[in-house]
Amino acid sequence: MPRTPVLIVGGGPVGLALASELGWRGISCVLIEQGDGTIVTPKMNEVNIRTMEFCRRWRIAEAVHACPFPPDYPLDVVFVTSLSGYELGRMSRPPRMSEKPEPHSPMRLQVCSQMWFDPILQGFARSFPHVCLRYRTRLESFEVSATGVAAKVVDLESGQHERIDADYLVGCDGANSMVRSSLNIELNGETLGHPVHLYFRAPNLLERCGRQPATFFVTVDRNGAWSNVRIIDPLNAMWRLMVLDAGVGSTPETVDRDAYLRRAIGRPIAVEWLGTSVWTRHSVVAERYGGGRIFLAGDAVHQLSPTGALGMNTGIADAVDLGWKLAAMLQGWGQEGLLASYDAERRPIGARNVKLTAEFYGEHGKFDGLAAIEEDSAAGAQVRQRIGESLVSGIGRMFRTAGLQLGYCYEDSPICVPDGTPPRPDDPEDFTPSTRPGSRAPHLWLDDSHSMLDLYGHAFVLLRLGSGAPDASRFEAAAASRRVPLSVITVAKPEAADLYKHRLVLVRPDGHVAWRSDEMPVNPTTIIDKVRGASKIFIQ
Numbered sequence: 001m002p003r004t005p006v007l008i009v010g011g012g013p014v015g016l017a018l019a020s021e022l023g024w025r026g027i028s029c030v031l032i033e034q035g036d037g038t039i040v041t042p043k044m045n046e047v048n049i050r051t052m053e054f055c056r057r058w059r060i061a062e063a064v065h066a067c068p069f070p071p072d073y074p075l076d077v078v079f080v081t082s083l084s085g086y087e088l089g090r091m092s093r094p095p096r097m098s099e100k101p102e103p104h105s106p107m108r109l110q111v112c113s114q115m116w117f118d119p120i121l122q123g124f125a126r127s128f129p130h131v132c133l134r135y136r137t138r139l140e141s142f143e144v145s146a147t148g149v150a151a152k153v154v155d156l157e158s159g160q161h162e163r164i165d166a167d168y169l170v171g172c173d174g175a176n177s178m179v180r181s182s183l184n185i186e187l188n189g190e191t192l193g194h195p196v197h198l199y200f201r202a203p204n205l206l207e208r209c210g211r212q213p214a215t216f217f218v219t220v221d222r223n224g225a226w227s228n229v230r231i232i233d234p235l236n237a238m239w240r241l242m243v244l245d246a247g248v249g250s251t252p253e254t255v256d257r258d259a260y261l262r263r264a265i266g267r268p269i270a271v272e273w274l275g276t277s278v279w280t281r282h283s284v285v286a287e288r289y290g291g292g293r294i295f296l297a298g299d300a301v302h303q304l305s306p307t308g309a310l311g312m313n314t315g316i317a318d319a320v321d322l323g324w325k326l327a328a329m330l331q332g333w334g335q336e337g338l339l340a341s342y343d344a345e346r347r348p349i350g351a352r353n354v355k356l357t358a359e360f361y362g363e364h365g366k367f368d369g370l371a372a373i374e375e376d377s378a379a380g381a382q383v384r385q386r387i388g389e390s391l392v393s394g395i396g397r398m399f400r401t402a403g404l405q406l407g408y409c410y411e412d413s414p415i416c417v418p419d420g421t422p423p424r425p426d427d428p429e430d431f432t433p434s435t436r437p438g439s440r441a442p443h444l445w446l447d448d449s450h451s452m453l454d455l456y457g458h459a460f461v462l463l464r465l466g467s468g469a470p471d472a473s474r475f476e477a478a479a480a481s482r483r484v485p486l487s488v489i490t491v492a493k494p495e496a497a498d499l500y501k502h503r504l505v506l507v508r509p510d511g512h513v514a515w516r517s518d519e520m521p522v523n524p525t526t527i528i529d530k531v532r533g534a535s536k537i538f539i540q
């Protein structure tokens, strides 16, 4: 096989997103995946707002919207003693179709199971002739030299061994990453439990339980919050029961799935079983995200409790951050500091998301004094009344995460130019848009269908905002002298100047702010060098 610029190991959603991002940037890559791409028991179900913004940029958002999850299906979260038991609390989340637009984004969170989402990414990556996806191919080992990476792979169908040479190798090879362990990179954190997933088909389950449609049910009985039941595919009546912690040593063969189901539903019910998976809830982040010619992304470097639906979404943001930096190196305008900034920017976000999602999980253990909760008595009513609101405010936190999804900022990034303003509070629930360097550049509708986010992607963008924004020709000349792709865009809309707060804002290809000011800098080349990773100079 001819040498490839980037070899991606792992064709889960993160590897596919990296192949897509590189393909979209015109960079050739080869992705190898040991499986055949089929997803039997999907894990991920919620594609969050930020990932949907990336999908909009890749022009696949419509395909995600068109997935088989009905757009008019209520996304409500309901706290119940069991599906046939008492309702304790409800968070109303209207169907996507009737939802008001997000104030801070052109996109909304989309429920789209991994069994639909991965194939959309696959199809998009495959649409680039310079992207090659090779299934049933496993990485066996690799060696790094000053000039490249030599990988030994095996074709699992034919048994044939092959060598693939690459400029860079990226391990998107999941929780048990062979790439990570080959680099002796440790994971730091804790184990939070041993959940069990039970997948089943049960037509008319909610009607049979006397319930209105909702997407997610948290069950709380006399022993506390112990499971959740989620509809995955309403049209095919496919459900998943997650037992939060079944204890060490459970196996699919030993799990008493009928007993768990009876407890969650509140009575015996016949279902068609579709699959069982036993896993470990980790809350860990790697001590390094790679470096040099080998990088890691996704579950290979962070494993989050799924409380908050952030695992894949965090990994896809890794892929987007790494993608433009690899492209810059391969196109010749990026310098070593750019690749080093991947770890500096993304690892703190991995640690932040790991910590917060563990906190969300911890909310499940905060309820006691529940002995009477299922009783048809005054004492029972009192317990149910007492805990209803605290379930919504506590466990419900994991569904109120606009700040967590959009508010991450690359503090202390070596390729952003700090402007001396203090960090903003990192509130997981509420999102406040900002152009503080390192932040995601804010959204504003420019007309009925175009967002300011649509301006960002292929090149750096220097925005000239408001009346009297300084002439930017010296900045353009500085970028051209370093072959850094830059578009200068004047946005006359007064609301844009109000929102962006400064007259000049430099936005990176990933949509994060690199620099802002009201004045042209004395030497724009210093800024261009900083943002392309060529400078170690601290610029004020």
Ligand SMILES: Cc1cc2nc3c(=O)[nH]c(=O)nc-3n(C[C@H](O)[C@H](O)[C@H](O)COP(=O)(O)OP(=O)(O)OC[C@H]3O[C@@H](n4cnc5c(N)ncnc54)[C@H](O)[C@@H]3O)c2cc1C
Binding pocket: 009, 010, 011, 012, 013, 014, 015, 032, 033, 034, 035, 043, 044, 045, 046, 047, 137, 138, 139, 140, 172, 173, 174, 175, 177, 178, 242, 297, 298, 299, 300, 306, 309, 310, 311, 312, 313, 314, 315
């Ligand atoms: C119950 C549950 C619910 C979740 N819900 C959400 C959610 O709603 N939203 C969200 O964002 N996240 C969610 N997640 C997390 C999400 O599923 C993971 O974070 C995501 O799948 C990680 O993607 P990845 O591509 O990094 O790794 P993986 O999906 O694990 O993919 C890694 C791939 O690498 C391949 N591979 C490994 N070694 C090799 C090798 N040597 N050679 C070739 N191929 C190799 C594997 O076969 C695998 O396909 C959930 C997780 C769980 C458990």
